[in-house]
Amino acid sequence: MAIAKVGVVGCGLMGSGIAEICAKAGLSTIVREVSDEFLKKGQERINGSLAKAMKRAIEKEKKDPTMAQMEMAQSIGRLSYTTRLEDLKDCDLVVEAIIEDKGQKQDLYKQLDALCKPSTIFCSNTSNISITELGAVTRRADKFAGLHFFNPVPVMKLVEVIKGVLTSDATLGELKGFSEKVGKTAIVAKDTCGFVVNVLLVPYLFDAIRLVENGVASIRDIDTGMKLGCGYPMGPLELLDFVGIDTTYHISVNMFEEFKSDRYAAPPLLKKMHLAGLHGRKTGKGFYDYTDPANPVPMKLA
Ligand SMILES: NC(=O)c1ccc[n+]([C@@H]2O[C@H](COP(=O)([O-])OP(=O)(O)OC[C@H]3O[C@@H](n4cnc5c(N)ncnc54)[C@H](O)[C@@H]3O)[C@@H](O)[C@H]2O)c1
Numbered sequence: 001m002a003i004a005k006v007g008v009v010g011c012g013l014m015g016s017g018i019a020e021i022c023a024k025a026g027l028s029t030i031v032r033e034v035s036d037e038f039l040k041k042g043q044e045r046i047n048g049s050l051a052k053a054m055k056r057a058i059e060k061e062k063k064d065p066t067m068a069q070m071e072m073a074q075s076i077g078r079l080s081y082t083t084r085l086e087d088l089k090d091c092d093l094v095v096e097a098i099i100e101d102k103g104q105k106q107d108l109y110k111q112l113d114a115l116c117k118p119s120t121i122f123c124s125n126t127s128n129i130s131i132t133e134l135g136a137v138t139r140r141a142d143k144f145a146g147l148h149f150f151n152p153v154p155v156m157k158l159v160e161v162i163k164g165v166l167t168s169d170a171t172l173g174e175l176k177g178f179s180e181k182v183g184k185t186a187i188v189a190k191d192t193c194g195f196v197v198n199v200l201l202v203p204y205l206f207d208a209i210r211l212v213e214n215g216v217a218s219i220r221d222i223d224t225g226m227k228l229g230c231g232y233p234m235g236p237l238e239l240l241d242f243v244g245i246d247t248t249y250h251i252s253v254n255m256f257e258e259f260k261s262d263r264y265a266a267p268p269l270l271k272k273m274h275l276a277g278l279h280g281r282k283t284g285k286g287f288y289d290y291t292d293p294a295n296p297v298p299m300k301l302a
Contacts, residue, residue, distance in 0.1 A: 006022045009094060017154050023078040208236035219299070241280030245273045
């Protein structure tokens, strides 16, 4: 089956990026949000990102401006927006990127299962909810998988394709082809909490928080250490602010529950920052204060 029409459910940080790369890759893309207000916000985010990419193509890659504008208009033309789930019924692939809540995701999949044609493949962008458990509420567990993109989606090259216990090889094949079409490199992982990247990344981030808690080095020096010492583009505390302190906290709760290992136990400082609303860039303060976004200043977190 060729994937020609994609439905994206949820148009927040991740859904908007996923919709954007699908439209850019020439796929007819329909986006569903819960209200007109969220739909408008999502549409603005997508159009803003497409405009930024066009500007970059003209200024940095010296692309012909007329061509760049035409390509942007074509991408915008491939996108449509709705609050009605029924409008996704003839999609070949539905990618879900709603909030990280198992109950809400399962409710959504039950509705989609009743609406969509039998051949539609369902994918979740979940960070660590079991794909098998989500797929089990549908009658198409063989056509159900994880498609875990990274933030920001238009920039990050990786996608993790997650195989649930019943996901068929044909579905995996379709998703590898789709990943390539939208310009990503796919790696395949079994349905285990955190897949590949978060299993490795989360303990590293938590160790960096413990260095702050123990007063081993300053926030700035920890980040500088990993950037200059290991060649990482961002330090661990900058990365935590980028991903979101709240998101990381929720990921840690799920991972700790699954593995019962100290490696995934949220350091007390992470929990306190979450409770204090210091969620990183999205709230303007986390390990850094972003009052001047061009010049973030380390926070005093004692
Ligand atoms: N933020 C990240 O860095 C990141 C990275 C990888 C994966 N994820 C995963 O992607 C998913 C989305 O995360 P996000 O950061 O984009 O969240 P977000 O809060 O920015 O966006 C979620 C959107 O889903 C919408 N929504 C909720 N219920 C809906 C429904 N039934 N139908 C349609 N829309 C609905 C909300 O209105 C909201 O706009 C989560 O499962 C998260 O774990 C996030």
